Amino acid sequence: MKTTKSTIKTEVFYDDDKNNKYLIRKEWDKNKKKVLIIMKNAGQADEIVQDHTTMYVINNLNKLGYGVVDIVNLFPTIEGKETKESVTENLKCIQEAVVKADDVIIAVGKGAEKIKKAVERLNMILAILLDRRANILQIEANFGRKGFHPLYPALKYQWKLVPYSETNVNE
Numbered sequence: 001m002k003t004t005k006s007t008i009k010t011e012v013f014y015d016d017d018k019n020n021k022y023l024i025r026k027e028w029d030k031n032k033k034k035v036l037i038i039m040k041n042a043g044q045a046d047e048i049v050q051d052h053t054t055m056y057v058i059n060n061l062n063k064l065g066y067g068v069v070d071i072v073n074l075f076p077t078i079e080g081k082e083t084k085e086s087v088t089e090n091l092k093c094i095q096e097a098v099v100k101a102d103d104v105i106i107a108v109g110k111g112a113e114k115i116k117k118a119v120e121r122l123n124m125i126l127a128i129l130l131d132r133r134a135n136i137l138q139i140e141a142n143f144g145r146k147g148f149h150p151l152y153p154a155l156k157y158q159w160k161l162v163p164y165s166e167t168n169v170n171e
Contacts, residue, residue, distance in 0.1 A: 008058070010047045014091060020076040020086045021046075024095040026058055030097070032067025036101035037154075038094070039149060040108045041119060042073050045142060056150045060159040070097040074108060074121040095128055102135045106164050109149030136164035 006028060013023040021042040035058060045054040053069065062071050075082065076090045098104060106126075112118040129136055140146045140162045141154055148155050 019080045024071040027068045029067030033102040034068040035066045035103045036070045036097045037105040137161040138164045
């Protein structure tokens, strides 16, 4: 019999009232590549609870050779309304995370381009990423479409990462 052990170190960055979740960091092998993944809304995952999105993110990134992920969102609000301070803190968190990442994955999903506020926020974040010369990727389906969220049914268990194309935001 063979026993293996592993630990996933988790850090979550909130505002003081826990109304906004700015970043979840999951680390299972600090010697492997680090990735920043940007999605749309803060989910239910925390330092203990795993939601489906976070589970699929970790499973797929591990298969792709990553060992650390920073998860951020266009909109960090968990409870209450978005404030100028929460937007500023969210963008600051993303700026700090992109410096530590080998790659950045935009995974906001195909519905985001229909929401004006989401497109505006994504464009702000893309400006930060381009300024930092980040290697920006996206999830592509086997039928050629790109720009998916990790919960897209056909992609839950196997991702193909391809270079990000800005045209996806405006399609």
